[in-house]
Amino acid sequence: MDITGPRGTYDILPDKVGKWHRLERVMRQTAELYGYQEVRTPLFEHTELFARGVGDTTDIVQKEMYTFQDKGGRSLTLRPEGTAPCARAFIQHRVYSQPQPTKWYYIGPMFRYDRPQAGRYRQFHQFGAETFGSRSPAVDAEIITLMVDIVTRLGLRDYEVHLNSVGCGRCRLEYRRKLAEFLQPLQAELCDDCRKRVDINPLRIIDCKERRCQEVLTGLPVLRDYLCAECAGHFAAVRRYLDQYAIAYVLDDRLVRGLDYYTNTAFELHVAGIGAQSAVGGGGRYDGLVAACGGPDVPGIGFAIGMERLLLALEENLVEAVLPEGLEVFVAYTGEECEVVAHQVLRELRQAGIRTDRDYMGRSLKAQMKQADRLQVALVVLIGEEEMKKSFYTLRDMDTKAQYQIEQAMLVTEIKRILGK
RNA sequence: GUGGGCGUAGCUCAGUUGGCUAGAGCACCAGAUUGUGGCUCUGGGGGCCGUGGGUUCGAGUCCCAUCGCCCACCCCA
Secondary structure, eight states, X not given: OOOOOOTTOOOXXXXXXXXXXXXXXXXXXXXXXXXXXXXXXXXXXEHHHHIIIIITTSHHHHHOOEEEEOTTSOEEEEOSOSHHHHHHHHHHTTGGGSSSOEEEEEEEEEEOOOOOXXXXXXXXXXXXXXXXXXXXXXXXXXXXXHHHHHHHHTTOOSOEEXXXXXXXXXXXXHHHXXXXXXXXXXXXXXXXXXXXXXXXXXGGGGGXXXXXXXXXXXXXXXXXXXXXXXXXXXXXXXHHHHHHTTOOOXXXXXXOOXXXXXXXXXXXXXXXXXXXXXXXXXXXXXXXXXXXXXXXXOOEEEEEEEHHHHHHHHGGGOOOOOOOOOOOEEEEEOHHHHHHHHHHHXXXXXXXXXXXXXXXXXXXXHHHHHHHHHTTOSEEEEEOHHHHHHTEEEEEETTTXXXXXXXXXXXXXXXHHHHTO
């Protein structure tokens, strides 16, 4: 075998799928508890949407997108995140003309071309929630509360919520001046990336991970100190709402989102011990995004949770999986003549809503019993020559090993009775 | 894009200073008085030892390349 799945992808086989069902179920239930409704958008969009909606100075757009041309020559991109597609759908269907706010959630695969490592894949899954249409700080708090609620309901215990505010365009203008003043004499000491960022996107320098940069940057002015009165008030209100619910968080000066349409609140959910990629979730307010995508001036805020990372973090706290609906009855038979009858009985049981299977491997009766045992069925219907001759079926209880003859016409009724159906 | 580790049966792994038909456990299949499961016993199938070159009388074992996986940098979920 030399064909394998593409790099950075993986298969979720049946033995693991129960954990995913559980994740998805809790996420949906919790979001709906908060009044969010599911939205499903395409897995690919016009490349332009992400260039504008994510920002073309970001790593995502610059080097991580799966972009291709379709046969009509359009440039399309597999979605690297879920917010821009939501904004697009919000605008395209003029949802803003409905009563606001609009509260949506989504769940599904995202695609980024990046070197895989622990907790990082090229196709990965996100749960996300977005609220459009309200500037209220109570909404910021709600969205953070929802994120925390989901992970705690799933059993996550050791996590940290990081919180910051990046203000609005006006505050940042002021801050950028201060930042430029501060960086001016230090430029030569910054890393190559940061030297480029000085002009393109100076805010990104703040959270540069290069040790040298971090040393150079001690004493860097803190963005939060330059918030305008309105933004400072908004942030204070968000914090009050979080405190009211006793949602713990740590203020993080280095938590930044660099693009112009990201405003005010920014937050991330971190978990230690799942590898270098400790961010399990993150989000923030993006009051300029809808307008940037060609819509009206409608504010928004949202977050996304990386499901693979959450699963990693949950592994130790053992998530109980949703168990699949196992089989209830196995129809065993001997010989060709009985096979035809067994096939008919199989049909009748299934039509009666009883989860039933039979042998397709030409197994001996002994092997069929073994298979029935492996499948963990409660009952086996045995159809052999003797049963045929005397027109009955043998019904065996696999737990008690009790076995008795039953009139053929009574089989379905009897099985239903035993199974309590 | 950069660096490190690893690649032997379906799975988890052994495989001595390179030496005869490459092993174990689990799984799978078949038997153990011919119509019956879970335990036990016996037997069996299954491996281009990631791939391609090279060194050698001889390579799973050494060298080179390549691919893949894992981890880390960068970045993010």
